Amino acid sequence: MKRRLKAERRGWFNRVAALALVGAWAAGPQATAAPAPSHEVTFDSHSFLIDGKRVYLWSGEFHPFRLPSPALWSDVLQKMKAAGFNTVSIYFSWGYHSPREGVYDFTGIRDIDRMLDAARDAGMYVIARPSPYINAEVDSGGLPLWLTTKKLNNRSADPEYLRYADEWLTQVDRIIARHQLVDGGGTVIGYQVENEYYLNGDDSRTYMEHLKQKARADGIQVPLLGNHDGAYVEGKGAMEVSGWDFYPQGFDCSNPSVWKPAPDMARSRKEGEPLFTAEFQGGAFDPWGGPGYGKCAELINDSFANVFYKSNIAAGATGQNFYMLYGGTSWGWQAIPQNYTSYDYGAAITEARQFEGKYYEDKRIGYFVTTTAPLMRTDPMPSAWLDDRGLIDIARVNPETGTQFHLIRHADSTSTAQSSARFSVTVDGQAITLPQKAGTALAINGRQAKMIVVGYPFGAQHLRYSTSEVMTAATIGGRDFVVLYGDRGTAGETSFRVPANAQVRVVRGAVHSDLKDGHLSLDYTHDGLAEVVVTGGERPLVVLLADRQATERIWRTETAAGPVLMAGAHLLRSATVTGKTLALAGDSDTDKDAVVFGPGVTAVTWNGASVPVTPSGAEDGALAVTLPTPAPVTLPALKDWQARDGAPEIAPGFDDHAWRVADLTTSNSITNPLSHPVLLADDYGFHTGNTWYRGHFSGAGADVPRGVRLRVLSGATGGAFSAWLNGHFLGSVQRGDDGTFPFPQGWIEKGDNVVSVLTVNMGHEEDYQSRNENRTGRGIAYASALGAPDHAISWRIQGHAGGEAAMDPVRGPYNEGGLFGEREGWHLKPGALPQGKPVTLPVGEQAPPGVTWYRTHVALSLPKDQDTSLGVEFRDPPGRHYRALLFVNGWQMGQYVSDIGPQHSFPIPNGVLLPQGDNTIDIAVWKTEEGPGGLGEVSLVNYGSYKSSMGAPSSRR
Numbered sequence: 001m002k003r004r005l006k007a008e009r010r011g012w013f014n015r016v017a018a019l020a021l022v023g024a025w026a027a028g029p030q031a032t033a034a035p036a037p038s039h040e041v042t043f044d045s046h047s048f049l050i051d052g053k054r055v056y057l058w059s060g061e062f063h064p065f066r067l068p069s070p071a072l073w074s075d076v077l078q079k080m081k082a083a084g085f086n087t088v089s090i091y092f093s094w095g096y097h098s099p100r101e102g103v104y105d106f107t108g109i110r111d112i113d114r115m116l117d118a119a120r121d122a123g124m125y126v127i128a129r130p131s132p133y134i135n136a137e138v139d140s141g142g143l144p145l146w147l148t149t150k151k152l153n154n155r156s157a158d159p160e161y162l163r164y165a166d167e168w169l170t171q172v173d174r175i176i177a178r179h180q181l182v183d184g185g186g187t188v189i190g191y192q193v194e195n196e197y198y199l200n201g202d203d204s205r206t207y208m209e210h211l212k213q214k215a216r217a218d219g220i221q222v223p224l225l226g227n228h229d230g231a232y233v234e235g236k237g238a239m240e241v242s243g244w245d246f247y248p249q250g251f252d253c254s255n256p257s258v259w260k261p262a263p264d265m266a267r268s269r270k271e272g273e274p275l276f277t278a279e280f281q282g283g284a285f286d287p288w289g290g291p292g293y294g295k296c297a298e299l300i301n302d303s304f305a306n307v308f309y310k311s312n313i314a315a316g317a318t319g320q321n322f323y324m325l326y327g328g329t330s331w332g333w334q335a336i337p338q339n340y341t342s343y344d345y346g347a348a349i350t351e352a353r354q355f356e357g358k359y360y361e362d363k364r365i366g367y368f369v370t371t372t373a374p375l376m377r378t379d380p381m382p383s384a385w386l387d388d389r390g391l392i393d394i395a396r397v398n399p400e401t402g403t404q405f406h407l408i409r410h411a412d413s414t415s416t417a418q419s420s421a422r423f424s425v426t427v428d429g430q431a432i433t434l435p436q437k438a439g440t441a442l443a444i445n446g447r448q449a450k451m452i453v454v455g456y457p458f459g460a461q462h463l464r465y466s467t468s469e470v471m472t473a474a475t476i477g478g479r480d481f482v483v484l485y486g487d488r489g490t491a492g493e494t495s496f497r498v499p500a501n502a503q504v505r506v507v508r509g510a511v512h513s514d515l516k517d518g519h520l521s522l523d524y525t526h527d528g529l530a531e532v533v534v535t536g537g538e539r540p541l542v543v544l545l546a547d548r549q550a551t552e553r554i555w556r557t558e559t560a561a562g563p564v565l566m567a568g569a570h571l572l573r574s575a576t577v578t579g580k581t582l583a584l585a586g587d588s589d590t591d592k593d594a595v596v597f598g599p600g601v602t603a604v605t606w607n608g609a610s611v612p613v614t615p616s617g618a619e620d621g622a623l624a625v626t627l628p629t630p631a632p633v634t635l636p637a638l639k640d641w642q643a644r645d646g647a648p649e650i651a652p653g654f655d656d657h658a659w660r661v662a663d664l665t666t667s668n669s670i671t672n673p674l675s676h677p678v679l680l681a682d683d684y685g686f687h688t689g690n691t692w693y694r695g696h697f698s699g700a701g702a703d704v705p706r707g708v709r710l711r712v713l714s715g716a717t718g719g720a721f722s723a724w725l726n727g728h729f730l731g732s733v734q735r736g737d738d739g740t741f742p743f744p745q746g747w748i749e750k751g752d753n754v755v756s757v758l759t760v761n762m763g764h765e766e767d768y769q770s771r772n773e774n775r776t777g778r779g780i781a782y783a784s785a786l787g788a789p790d791h792a793i794s795w796r797i798q799g800h801a802g803g804e805a806a807m808d809p810v811r812g813p814y815n816e817g818g819l820f821g822e823r824e825g826w827h828l829k830p831g832a833l834p835q836g837k838p839v840t841l842p843v844g845e846q847a848p849p850g851v852t853w854y855r856t857h858v859a860l861s862l863p864k865d866q867d868t869s870l871g872v873e874f875r876d877p878p879g880r881h882y883r884a885l886l887f888v889n890g891w892q893m894g895q896y897v898s899d900i901g902p903q904h905s906f907p908i909p910n911g912v913l914l915p916q917g918d919n920t921i922d923i924a925v926w927k928t929e930e931g932p933g934g935l936g937e938v939s940l941v942n943y944g945s946y947k948s949s950m951g952a953p954s955s956r957r
């Protein structure tokens with residue numbers, strides 16, 4: 001029984017009759033500029049339905065706040081779409097939009113309308129996740145910076161908290177509401193309430209109920225989804241569709257070949273709801289000093305996707321969202337203290353917008369799930385008999401078409417054994433053993449799962465069985481196509497029902513065919529791309545037999561005239577058909593040959609220009625095309641550096657009279673004990689990055705401190721602080737909170753003495769368990785004078801210039817902290833660095849601990865019709881101890897800690913970096929130790945360059 005939305009039953013919206021729409025809805029929404037019709041989003045035990053049609057939600061997580069170039073949002077969305085993703089799941093981070101209490105900003109890089117329009121234009125459904133609390137390894141779990149000083153109970157029914165949360169939701173829901181699919185404004189089909197909320201008491205249930213009602217009151221009509229792992233599946237505050245959150249390999253990427261087993265998602269099924277993973281592992285975050293994202297991509301690799309995502313399908317999941325699909329950058333001070341700047345996540349699309357191996361596995365599975373209609377309504381069925389006891393079959397069947405889906409893998413999903421098996425299934429009512437050919441078997445490599453399809457009707461055809469896997473089937477220009485694949489060098493066997501008079505032609509590759517009793521059997525070894533055309537039936541059948549490598553360059557996209565297939569090209573983003581011309585948009589590399597299968601077309605354009613076309617002459621309607629190749633890119637060296645002192649605060653004579661006197665006597669921080677007066681940076685409105693303290697004391701009289709003991713909270717491993725007395729270096733503490741600094745006798749002056757302390761807030765804690773942990777103190781928690789009363793030292797404090805009141809209106813509240821250069825806005829002013837002196841990198845001479853600000857300019861003129869992804873890389877000899885902030889054209893795109901790492905390479909999105917323009921690179925280096933050297937070698941790095949319809953955006957717009 002189809003379960004209607006509660007919202008609908010309660011009459012929250014008027015359902016207008018669903019309009020018949022052109023195109024394959026199962027594959028995602030059509031990109032259209034026409035007046036938007038109304039739609040309905042429903043669900044039942046089997047799947048979500050859109051306008052009554054079943055849809056497999058193949059979804060990836062993407063955070064616009066981690067890509068501060070709106071022009072590139074479409075790039076990521078198009079790359080997702082090209083891999084068969086029909087849905088994007090998006091967190092909206094409250095703090096990113098609210099620089100201070102009562103102020104909300106949805107402009108520029110924070111333009112949610114633009115993001116949701118881009119999703120619609122890319123043909124993607126959206127699951128909106130404004131929470132209010134998102135976790136997401138983002139500062140305070142997305143709670144705003146200004147909330148760090150409020151006395152309230154986060155994530156609860158506390159009226160004070162709800163007042164603020166509602167303020168955010170009112171703002172963000174208004175935007176989401178106008179992009180819902182149901183009333184035609186956009187493609188939002190689901191709305192998640194809170195995030196991983198497990199508290200279960202009455203207060204918590206009241207909170208969740210409040211959030212649900214708030215969403216409805218704000219005009220949210222689409223299903224309300226959860227991500228609460230078994231909480232809120234029923235009772236007060238229950239979600240309409242539970243969502244599950246699975247990270248089976250956890251977050252330590254150090255041993256990427258060690259696997260934990262696949263969970264059985266079927267245990268999470270709830271009657272009346274589709275089985276849906278609100279988050280399933282798509283990578284992992286990596287801590288300061290961690291093994292690096294390369295290792296996370298290895299842990300959560302294509303084999304992981306192969307075994308785990310297919311196991312979810314076999315468990316009956318018809319909605320899978322992968323976290324992250326594109327991770328991006330926790331630029332500015334957005335990261336939590338435990339994580340460094342990159343949020344690459346080892347995801348399918350790298351931070352630098354390139355494809356990981358997993359991208360192609362996601363594509364193979366994505367095409368299959370979104371275009372194989374019988375898969376969207378299946379029930380469990382008995383397993384096939386297998387002659388290898390180490391293997392299992394998890395089988396499902398569509399009760400209407402009888403299509404069977406057999407997932408064959410090792411019983412121990414972590415096994416690395418190379419196995420092979422014969423198995424028996426019922427085909428056309430008869431039990432047969434596969435493969436049919438004597439002496440052959442189905443190869444199952446370690447950590448591999450194969451989805452064997454039996455009895456699959458598509459177009460006017462019927463696939464009896466195949467030991468290759470189905471990638472997709474499509475009807476194009478009056479021909480039925482099916483793409484099947486397997487590992488290079490392995491045998492494949494496929495059988496179709498065909499008319500008795502069928503004619504078979506092997507267009508390319510080595511395929512043996514056998515026609516008997518109305519069955520066509522194909523025998524072959526997967527090797528590149530083979531093709532067989534079968535005629536004589538209602539419509540020609542084109543069988544494309546690919547090895548896994550070949551599938552990487554097979555693309556499918558939808559047009560108003562039907563689907564298009566392409567074999568070749570680095571990426572096919574979109575296609576449109578006008579008359580006999582097929583206009584393709586995509587990215588090409590040095591391999592220029594491709595074949596296109598389009599509906600009744602004779603001419604092809606690629607990114608707006610005609611390309612040479614050769615018809616194959618075969619019954620497949622193929623056009624061979626030659627694509628343009630990219631020009632080589634040569635990167636200029638970064639030279640002509642200038643440098644200057646960046647920490648005048650160290651000098652005793654520095655004028656700090658305009659700094660805030662530390663005089664607060666109370667704090668709402670959860671940190672205890674605290675100095676009196678309070679010294680925590682947040683309490684004085686300094687929420688990000690570096691905060692300076694200057695403690696004055698008199699060198700005369702009885703109460704002359706003999707030293708200072710400091711407890712400084714910066715977060716986790718990545719933090720540090722340094723202290724000076726009257727300009728003399730007292731020491732630094734890294735990887736710890738406590739430092740005791742005796743004052744050498746000769747350094748104390750008779751009159752005014754100054755202790756200068758440089759601290760850093762590496763981000764506020766998340767509040768995963770609703771304990772107000774975002775209010776953990778930052779900066780100096782406790783300062784004791786040694787040998788004198790604490791009040792002998794009186795402190796002044798200075799962080800981000802202007803505090804909350806003066807956040808950068810373009811870059812937002814996380815971009816900068818309180819280094820001298822940041823307060824002076826050096827990073828925002830191109831041109832010469834004030835009082836900068838020429839310097840050569842790497843810096844070799846002995847430089848004292850402190851801050852040095854470096855600057856260079858680089859003019860780029862990268863090819864305009866190419867999408868080139870660049871970054872900035874640091875290289876240091878061992879033994880260097882410094883931390884650096886990297887600014888590109890004023891945007892803080894990286895924090896580098898030379899002796900912790902692991903990040904050395906910082907992708908800079910085009911738009912922040914100007915690919916055809918003058919760029920200013922600033923690096924603020926905080927040298928924490930005495931010892932040799934300062935800034936090391938710094939260079940540009942190229943992550944990939946393709947001839948592309950994206951071109952090279954010259955601004956963020």
Ligand code: GAL
Nearest residue numbers: 134135136137195196245285
């Ligand atoms: C999830 C959480 C996400 C993120 C993820 C780990 O459980 O919902 O926000 O923190 O874990 O990357």
